[in-house]
Amino acid sequence: MTWEETIQYIRTQPQYAELVEKAYFNADLPLNVERFRQSEEFVETLNLLKHYQPNAKTILDIGSGNGISAVALALQGYKVTTVEPDASETIGAGAIRKLKVHYQLENLEIFEAFAEEIKFPACHFDIVYARQCMHHAYDLEKFIAEGSRVLKPKGLFITIRDHVIFNQQDKDWFLESHPLQKYYGGENAFTAQEYKNAMQKAGLAIKKELKFYDSVINYFPKERENVENKIDKETTIRLTSLKNKIGFFATIPFLQTIYFEYLDKKYGKIIDEKGVAGRMYSYICLKK
Ligand SMILES: C[S@@+](CC[C@H](N)C(=O)[O-])C[C@H]1O[C@@H](n2cnc3c(N)ncnc32)[C@H](O)[C@@H]1O
Incomplete structure (x- = not known):
């Protein structure tokens, strides 16, 4: 199954109702946005954005999926650009376009692209944000290097909720445990060192590594x-x-x-x- 088919399928299966709700996969797209905007995760993320980049106006949201974060950030007043390789109206750029119309957002631009292949000019955005996306990179170094390239000097590169594994055995355990991997097979994870090496190589100074229990951003929906x-x-x-x-x-x-x-x-x-x-x-x- 594709990712879109997987989401359409689990929406029909009662055993996945909780997952659909907690992962914001509902067919009612604005409902997902409203629930995400009120989450402890998003509130805490906004605190970090304001703390590290108080004067930011522009955000690139990489791999925005069905648009919950891109729209939530646009509703906060940021000028948001999204890049999402999946075109679908269920879980990709098509869904974000529907939300743009629904909320009448003139400060939201949508592009279909992989992070590794973005075409924006260098030093363009105040913030580059990627939620649950970096671990899907087909080329992690390039993904992060491109994010860094399009960021203004002293700009904020913030990645949210990426899967971390300690070794191959731990990765196997993660992939076996993932509830949707058996349907679409697209899950992935890297070691923390792999993420950090790629960030340093891309000219980024790591200010904080928030491990799983360091922040509600990671362990949400646990409260x-x-x-x-x-x-x-x-x-x-x-x-x-x-x-x-x-x-x-x-x-x-x-x-x-x-x-x-x-x-x-x-x-x-x-x-x-x-x-x-x-x-x-x-x-x-x-x-x-
Ligand atoms: C788990 S979803 C997260 C979606 C959204 N950011 C969210 O938090 O709901 C991962 C998203 O990353 C996208 N993606 C996968 N590989 C990517 C890449 N190389 N560059 C950019 N986005 C990618 C997928 O299409 C998918 O929409």
């Missing part, structure tokens, strides 16, 4: 509150157990660190991204 509550609860249990063992000395941060490292080794970390197949990372880079 930040749930993850933070879990950490708080487990931390309290660990501190109480340390206090029972060494009394007053349990307040000394250095001893807490040693004890926590010991427990991490013995029982595993409180929250451990190793248990999440193809866990997603996000990167914040500035062009040098």
Whole structure:
């Protein structure tokens, strides 16, 4: 099946209803946009855009799929350009065109292209944004090099929610676990080092590597509150157990660190991204 056929198929299957909703694959395109705009992920992304590029006006959204982010960013007032290689009205450039008409967006331009082959002039955009797309690159170095080329000096290159694997075995596990891989076979992932090497080679300074549990951007739709509550609860249990063992000395941060490292080794970390197949990372880079 193609990616479009896969999405059309899962929309008809009740067992995929939750996935369709959480991945914004609904046939009602504006509904996906509205749900995405309200997500903790998008709110946090906007905070990052404002923090790292407060005066930005132009954004290139690479691999925009059905347009949730491109439209959400345009509705925030940015002048948005999208490049999406899939032409379909279900999950590609055709869907974004429908949304452009629906929201009457004059500040949204749509192109059909792979990131590796974009034709924009150099030093053109304030921000290059790619959500869940970079891991699909057919040539990772070229994908990132082109993104960097079209970015203005000191511009922001931000990649959101890309699958990261530790080794081939981990990749096999990710591909086996992916719910849609058996239908369309188009999933992929790279190691964090592969992403970072390509970014450095493209003249990008990596400001932040947000690992899976570092940001709600990655672990959404798990809610930040749930993850933070879990950490708080487990931390309290660990501190109480340390206090029972060494009394007053349990307040000394250095001893807490040693004890926590010991427990991490013995029982595993409180929250451990190793248990999440193809866990997603996000990167914040500035062009040098
Ligand atoms: C998982 S979807 C993400 C879509 C959208 N960014 C979102 O977050 O909903 C990946 C998208 O990347 C596009 N894509 C795949 N390879 C690409 C490439 N080399 N350059 C640009 N986009 C690509 C696909 O067509 C697809 O729309």
